[in-house]
Amino acid sequence: MKNIRIGIDLGGTQVKFGIFQGEVLADKWEIPTRREDNGSYILRDITDSIENRIKQKNISKEEILGAGIGVPGPMDEKGIVHSCVNLGWGVFSVEEELGKLLNIPVKAGNDANVAALGELWQGGGKGYRDMVMITLGTGVGGGIILDGKIRAGVHGAGGEIGHMSVVYDETEACNCGKKGCLEQVASATGIVRTAAKLLKNSDKPSTLRDIANFTAKDIFDEAKKGDAVATAAVEKLGEYLGIATAHIACVIDPEIFVIGGGVSKAGEVLIRTIKKYYKEKAFKGCTETVFALATLGNDAGIYGAAKLL
């Protein structure tokens, strides 16, 4: 084998690995993330796991171009992590440390940005160069790719679109401390919160009233069946995503928005709803910007990590 690249997606509970030969994902596996002792075993565990796997596969270090890694915290453009609370990490060069352990070239980036790069390379954004990825999960993440490269920003806040303050009348605080972040209405937890509020503040009949602890998926399912409250919650999510994407287009005017994360499993209805509000709010020159669903699912991170090299 030749032209081998290893993609690593470091998460708070699991580390995912992929071995890529050219553009092909030839092998993938995962291990648990050991967070004990401020995450001091993590890079050693990653190294051991890769060394074992390539031995099994009869791959020599000479065949490997290098490894890329996505890290769940703010990374600067030199591969230095600036404290990663959920791993217990402080400030250090992930590229240097892991490079020494593995003895191959290593490139590191923020996990959301790296997943965006993966979708650009082999997913929903394939064939484009200027892409904004929006990940609708527990929170709302984002990644900005310009001219095929991650745009991390000066403080690593590039693509933090979940924290655009778009909801002016919000009364509750976001996890970040501010009020009115996009994440508060457009994430999986956000849409559940919206629906719960709508149910509480009206007597409207809704099938959601019969579902204990309904989820984002339940809301989209009931909306598809015509439930008015569920539909209103989906519309609110779409409206604020439409506003946010229109704002983004006024700044960098990308070719495509790619929507991923658990909520994006709702499918084309999500794209249609966002686009309806986007077209209303977008500057006239860019109302026809492409919107697409992400296609790599949980593998986006390993794809993007491999592409970092």
Next chain:
Amino acid sequence: MKNIRIGIDLGGTQVKFGIFQGEVLADKWEIPTRREDNGSYILRDITDSIENRIKQKNISKEEILGAGIGVPGPMDEKGIVHSCVNLGWGVFSVEEELGKLLNIPVKAGNDANVAALGELWQGGGKGYRDMVMITLGTGVGGGIILDGKIRAGVHGAGGEIGHMSVVYDETEACNCGKKGCLEQVASATGIVRTAAKLLKNSDKPSTLRDIANFTAKDIFDEAKKGDAVATAAVEKLGEYLGIATAHIACVIDPEIFVIGGGVSKAGEVLIRTIKKYYKEKAFKGCTETVFALATLGNDAGIYGAAKLL
């Protein structure tokens, strides 16, 4: 002389020219813009004016590296203008046409983006590489510079931040046809409109009531003296600029925001007011982003045009 570059700032009423030797503006002049016959004389006029000037100055074509030109309309990254209503221009390559006439290399860009590049090179953004310029004039313009280069966007809408839909309760339409654009509250005309509305909807005493056809400058002057209505109008402008810049920081997280245009003559009070709201709305990682005033005034365009080469 050597290393000579010519900067051209093509406006709706005037064309400004600058001859740069290295980083120094060695000569500048201007001519009227002839818009007759769909602006078909403009490039010929520009050529004649440059040919005459360099003859007077004993500059030979061999000493000139080339000319850059800022055009008041949407330009793509290949130097093609996509119709420029106020000049009567359709779609054509400004770089190619002017290059043929002048017989030197020509680079062209949108005027707002080019002015931003000028401020980065020798103005308020000197020493930075990632800058957002906001021009507060009759309208609100913008230019995005990343890694020292203009980010024009796929449809030329990059930096069109005057048309971010940030005012949700706006009832009147913007020039662009949408409602609630930043331009409607943060331009010179916008702040006058805000103050007029505040005066109409209250009986509050205000020195503005004694000024017939008050201007943006009058509003800032009266606010400095403590007038409550004028202060409220300045605060509204600052609030929405704070919101918009916080949105921009969540997308590209620049090093610096440079504020220019006629309204920026209000000075440090403008920066302080925007920053107050920016800090409230910005993502925690980037609350300390630098804000500065533009320094090149009307010369930003010729500086930036020369720097296009």
